[in-house]
Amino acid sequence: MNSDDNNYSDIIDEIFDRAIYGPKIFKNKLVLFHDYIPKRLLFREEQISKLARHLTTLIKHQRTSNLFIYGKPGTGKTAVTRYVINRLLEKIKGTDFKFIFSYVNCRLAGTEYRVIKYMADSIGLKLPFTGLSTEEAFNRLKNHLVNLKKPFLVVLDEVDALIIRYGDNLLYSLTRLNYDESDIIAMIIGISNDLRFKEMLDPRVLSSLSEEEIIFKPYTATELEQILWDRIQLAFFDNTVDQGAVKLAAAISGSENGDARKALDLIRVAGEIVEAQGGNKITTDHIKMAYNSIDRERTLEVIRTLPLHSKLIIGALYLMTIGGQNNRIKSSVLYQKYSLLTGEIGESPLSSRRFYSLLTELSLLGIVNRRIDNYGRRGGRVTTVKFDVPLTLIKKSLVEDPIIGDLLINKFD
DNA sequence: TTTCCACCGGAAAATGAGGTCC
DNA sequence: GGACCTCATTTTCCGGTGGAAA
Numbered sequence: 001m002n003s004d005d006n007n008y009s010d011i012i013d014e015i016f017d018r019a020i021y022g023p024k025i026f027k028n029k030l031v032l033f034h035d036y037i038p039k040r041l042l043f044r045e046e047q048i049s050k051l052a053r054h055l056t057t058l059i060k061h062q063r064t065s066n067l068f069i070y071g072k073p074g075t076g077k078t079a080v081t082r083y084v085i086n087r088l089l090e091k092i093k094g095t096d097f098k099f100i101f102s103y104v105n106c107r108l109a110g111t112e113y114r115v116i117k118y119m120a121d122s123i124g125l126k127l128p129f130t131g132l133s134t135e136e137a138f139n140r141l142k143n144h145l146v147n148l149k150k151p152f153l154v155v156l157d158e159v160d161a162l163i164i165r166y167g168d169n170l171l172y173s174l175t176r177l178n179y180d181e182s183d184i185i186a187m188i189i190g191i192s193n194d195l196r197f198k199e200m201l202d203p204r205v206l207s208s209l210s211e212e213e214i215i216f217k218p219y220t221a222t223e224l225e226q227i228l229w230d231r232i233q234l235a236f237f238d239n240t241v242d243q244g245a246v247k248l249a250a251a252i253s254g255s256e257n258g259d260a261r262k263a264l265d266l267i268r269v270a271g272e273i274v275e276a277q278g279g280n281k282i283t284t285d286h287i288k289m290a291y292n293s294i295d296r297e298r299t300l301e302v303i304r305t306l307p308l309h310s311k312l313i314i315g316a317l318y319l320m321t322i323g324g325q326n327n328r329i330k331s332s333v334l335y336q337k338y339s340l341l342t343g344e345i346g347e348s349p350l351s352s353r354r355f356y357s358l359l360t361e362l363s364l365l366g367i368v369n370r371r372i373d374n375y376g377r378r379g380g381r382v383t384t385v386k387f388d389v390p391l392t393l394i395k396k397s398l399v400e401d402p403i404i405g406d407l408l409i410n411k412f413d
Numbered sequence: 414t415t416t417c418c419a420c421c422g423g424a425a426a427a428t429g430a431g432g433t434c435c
Numbered sequence: 436g437g438a439c440c441t442c443a444t445t446t447t448c449c450g451g452t453g454g455a456a457a
Contacts, residue, residue: 111441113441113442128432129432130430130433131441132433133440307444331419350445351445356420356422360421372421375419375454375455377416377455380417380454380455381421381453
């Protein structure tokens with residue numbers, strides 16, 4: 001065993017000892033995660049009552065109107081919806097009131113076909129991953145609903161993601177279930193972060209989906225503070241969170257769209273930092289560290305999960321940046337460098353069209369910054385790019401890559 | 414006012430890998 | 436086994452763009 005092995009052994013022992021024998025501040029960390037639904041939801045009494053009243057028509061087997069829920073991310077739309085539906089399911093257990101329920105996150109599902117498959121799976125109908133036309137899959141779902149003879153409640157979360165990409169065909173078919181000869185009673189609850197997608201809906205779908213609406217306003221910093229204290233009591237042991245730390249986490253999240261999830265993330269990551277350091281109290285400094293850490297981890301994770309050619313573009317830009325070339329790199333020059341790099345790992349470069357698409361994606365992800373300058377008849381329009389994140393982060397994420405890491409590591413040094 | 418440059422990006426088609434159905 | 440399906444990725448084609456130069 002050499003001296004390096006001894007050093008690593010000491011570090012690892014220290015980390016494990018701290019985890020096993022060090023002070024503990026978390027009582028139940030799970031309550032700080034996004035999918036946890038608390039027993040009470042603060043500042044959402046009005047929305048809870050409205051949704052609960054709306055759902056009563058369904059359990060009475062009455063034809064009912066659909067519902068559209070709108071609000072910024074982290075304002076409690078999904079939590080309130082799942083909370084009220086869970087309460088209703090508990091309430092009707094053992095009674096004659098019955099309905100079948102399906103929850104689908106349209107952004108995660110991705111395509112119309114998969115939204116139908118998620119709905120089918122959750123009501124006990126097996127559909128293949130692929131091989132059927134979307135129309136055939138929907139017909140099978142519809143026939144299954146006819147056989148079940150129970151009202152059908154479907155929650156389409158992030159429904160805007162589906163509409164923007166595939167149009168409103170599926171939504172139209174779902175809204176028509178109530179009006180054809182099949183005798184199905186169906187209620188659609190659409191949840192969206194973005195009201196603008198309604199402009200893309202067919203007027204018939206729009207009027208059907210927006211019969212009732214519930215708006216979720218962003219939480220204020222004061223409300224976020226109370227929500228945090230409510231959750232802290234469940235998540236941490238007594239006297240392990242400083243009052244100032246909670247105020248700061250609430251203020252940061254309040255200034256960023258009143259996002260409660262962000263506030264919970266800050267407290268959770270700050271708690272993890274305190275435990276890793278062997279400390280026993282979360283302070284404002286830990287919240288600041290958590291804020292930087294979340295940002296940094298997000299960037300690293302985004303770059304790690306990018307496809308190979310996006311990483312090659314980043315690699316080419318990195319090499320040109322550290323190579324002392326201009327602060328901003330021309331996109332056409334970057335394409336040449338990227339093409340050379342792909343050749344070095346035995347790959348063919350993608351077309352310039354595809355290259356521009358990937359560059360646009362990197363810009364939207366906040367990894368590179370694009371600027372368009374115009375040099376007129378002689379120079380034309382020129383797009384230049386530079387990194388929008390620290391070069392140390394770029395290097396760290398690229399050298400970890402099994403394919404291009406080895407290739408680039410020699411050039412880095 | 415028109416021309417020209419160097420891209421940029423929408424639309425449609427191609428491709429290939431997964432699958433079902435008859 | 437062949438016809439047909441979805442889906443993600445990529446290519447091809449081509450019109451649009453803004454502003455300096457002609």
